[in-house]
Amino acid sequence: MLDIQLLRKDLASVVTRLGSRDFTLDAAHFEAIENERKDLQTRTQDLQAQRNTLSKQIGMAKSQGLDASDLMQQVPAVNTALVDLEARLGTLQNEMQTFLAGIPNLPQDGVPVGFNEEGNVEVRRWGQPRSFDFTPLDHIDLGESLELLDFPTAVKIATSRFALMRGDLARLHRALAQFMLDVHTSEHGYEEIYVPYLVNADSLHGTGQLPKFEEDLFKVGDNLYLIPTAEVPVTNIVRDEIIPIENLPIRLVAHTPCFRSEAGSYGKDTRGMIRQHQFDKVELVQMVHPNDSAAALEELTGHAETILQRLNLPYRVMALCTGDMGFSAARTYDLEVWLPGQNTSREISSCSNFEAFQARRMQARFKNEAGKNELIHTLNGSGLAVGRCLVAVLENYQNADGSITIPEALRPYMRGIERLQANK
């Protein structure tokens, strides 16, 4: 959520900056409800003050044994006027909240301007795509011929966009998550954390998935949703909290499944493990002092890159352009890993600085140097998406005979085996 003060003071510039991400802010509508709100609020508060004064006088009179009936006669008229004003003010304030909650974050200066992924800018590139002396297969052909990856059975059990892994492939999947957690906790200073996989609407509102993106979520029961990312439960740890300044920065890492309805992505990536209703992800989350968030994003992105480097998977870092960034982000880097079986790069991590956008929704604050409460800045990034990482390992480490070499870094998690072979 943006600071409403900013809209009041500098509406024109907010409109311009949001325009760069292809969002049209209805400035006239804002000004209309803002003006009416101001008028209603001052009138309401004046009447409330009147009523409070009268009631106080009645109390004083009665405690002195005096007759208060004159005063008491004056109150109903005030109350009648108030009932109407308070109702209108309430409606208007809700309207304002809804309006504000639907506005995306302002892109930082320096974010490339563009309306779609065409506008993204490659920042750097790491690793050399391997050259094959045979035609590399994609992960589906590899996994299925090894009989370690089974989509039809997953469809039977659940529905499409689910996967079933067996044997050493399932183990490799687990190994990846373990490896990631170990690196982030022991080398990057993150605290490992285990969180609920169901969250309430308040939490989803705090990180920005609600109210706008309900259709992307799986809803369970009245007020619970399956998490679309660990970002939601982990970031909401600080909702409604005032954090002692010496506790910043907070760095948390969690390995969770993620559930996405993928509504509106019919026909997209229907084959394979790239786009699933359920996938595992190791998520990095940071809560930092506002002065430190820009540096923290670079650092956090580097933490995610470390995993790809240790696995020797070639990737590139993309600075997302204004129009391609998520709703809550002020700046985002995507990591795209090279997938030889598909002859393309695919997103495997998205690292974002949300500045105070989520913190304002969550009322997550710290006591600053002056002793005043100030909103923290939040960041997060995948470190990494486990399922897509598995895809990358399969495709990059495949051999001519269809077996998969286990990356060195994962062997300690794989009982030392060096290859994935056909399931026997």
Next chain:
RNA sequence: GGAAAGGUGGCAGAGUGGUCGAAUGCACCGGAUUCGAAAUCCGGCAUACGGUUUACCGUAUCGGGGGUUCGAAUCCCCCCCUUUCCGCCA
């Protein structure tokens, strides 16, 4: 799922219709004392919003929502959550 008790400021904990945004203690921040510190003493210390604009005024907030009343932390109704006991259970 059944029964009971309870949800008040950073924490603990008073407050059962009026001058209560809320006693007291702890924590925290200033100051005094001290060579310095501890102890002691004095003062300050919730949040959000609005108006005015450095220090001011107003409004709202005592789990959430609704109601009664001139007036609600306090009374009534609904919901949520917590704790304890019972049942069930990984």
